[in-house]
Amino acid sequence: MKMKIGVIRGDGIGPEIVAQAQKVLDRVCEKYGHSIEYTDILMGGCSIDACGVPLTDEAIEQAKNSDAVLMGSIGGDAATSPWYRLAPELRPEAGLLRIRKALNLYANLRPAYLYRELADACPLAAKDGGRTFDLIIVRELTGGLYFGDRYTKTVDGVETAVDTLKYDENEIRRIAKTAFEIAMKRGKKVCSVDKANVLDTSRLWRKIVTEVAEDYPEVSLSHMYVDNCAMQLVLEPEQFDVIVTENMFGDILSDEASMITGSIGMLSSASLNETSFGLYEPSHGSAPDIAGKNIANPIATILSAAMMLRYTFGLTQEAEAVEKAVQRTIADGFRSVDLMPREEEAAASCTVQKCDEIGARICERL
Ligand code: NAD
Secondary structure, three states: OEEEEEEEEEOOOHHHHHHHHHHHHHHHHHHHOOEEEEEEOOOOHHHHHHHOOOOOHHHHHHHHOOOEEEEEEOOOOOOOOHHHHOOHHHOHHHHHHHHHHHOOOOEEEEEEEOOHHHHHHOHHHHHHOOOOOEEEEEEEOOOHHHHOOEEEEEEOOEEEEEEOOOOOHHHHHHHHHHHHHHHHOOOOEEEEEEOOOOOHHHHHHHHHHHHHHOOOOOOEEEEEEHHHHHHHHHHOHHHOOEEEEOHHHHHHHHHHHHHOOOOHHHOEEEEEOOOOOEEEEEOOOOOHHHOOOOOOOOHHHHHHHHHHHHHOOOOHHHHHHHHHHHHHHHHOOEEOHHHOOOOHHHHHOOEEOOHHHHHHHHHHOO
16 A cells, blocks of 8 residues: 655654654555655644744645644743744644644544553552553544634723634534444443533533434443543543543543553544544644653654554554554563653663664564
8 A cells, every 4th residue: 555644743752753653654564565655744833933834834735635644743842932922823733723623633532541561650550450441532623612712802891701612513423423433343332521411512412422322223322521521530441432522521531541541652642534534643742841852752653653554544454563563562671761660670670762762662573
């Protein structure tokens, strides 16, 4: 297969971790007889420096002309970077919101998987002695509060800010279908998360998700309020298979889910539209505090590349091979700094690896 992949290296650790994911993709091509044409796309702070804006029309076109986009991360330290002295619509993160909208990337998938070998890094697992879980959050990405009308103005002498939360039934139906389709390929359980005791948008959400469920009789559907879900994720994450929720709830819950696995450096993510196109990126940010030191964990980006092989290119065998190579690398005791066990005794049986060394260890196991 010939794959056309757009590559957004971005800022901070972005270029370092993307280089490792490309190394792994190249090894997959070598082993399974595929080829890749990469196109570099500028987005984020590096685009502000080069073009004055976080995302140009040309960059959007380049992304549209690719089968998929692999992204590192964008942004800098808000306290010190000059990018954050610009107007909000010119800052690095505005590029991300714009590309999501321009490419209609309405579904964001974030798996949260606890490797048995990393149980020590998870405070929940440590308590219970060796638990594991495997869930995925399907977050609506192009509607809701982040895209509603907003303004700040003075009303009767009082400074007032308004953000509007709106969803229509079509937006809810398509993300619900995505969640049920994913559940069919996993544990056949969907938990829909809302705040239907308070919000009208949530009541419509619940009604439409319930309707969509009728087309998937094999999948069991439950509903949960978002505040309870935040608690249940910490209390008993193994109860979940697929969680589907709206944009802001998904933003918060997926960060929570990422932390219960122990390290943010492990978690991949995919943003999909109604075609096979997807934007694949780690769940974490650009980590300016460790940029340029070759110590970042590249695994989230490598697992995002595996998601790309599975969801855009339908290459299940190749995706599984990458995931197994990651698992074996961890099982063999190779760890980036963030994954080193806290206990001295356990740490002694592991080998600290630089970012590029982790990439190399994974390639060796492919
Ligand atoms: P962050 O995720 O970049 O970093 C949080 C902490 O986790 C830091 O201590 C960092 O060193 C560590 N960390 C993150 N990724 C790591 C990795 N792969 N290996 C080892 N350690 C890792 O979050 P932040 O500091 O809040 O944000 C930094 C910048 O990233 C900000 O400009 C923010 O807006 C941006 N950001 C971008 C994205 C994106 O590109 N999608 C997502 C979140 C944040």
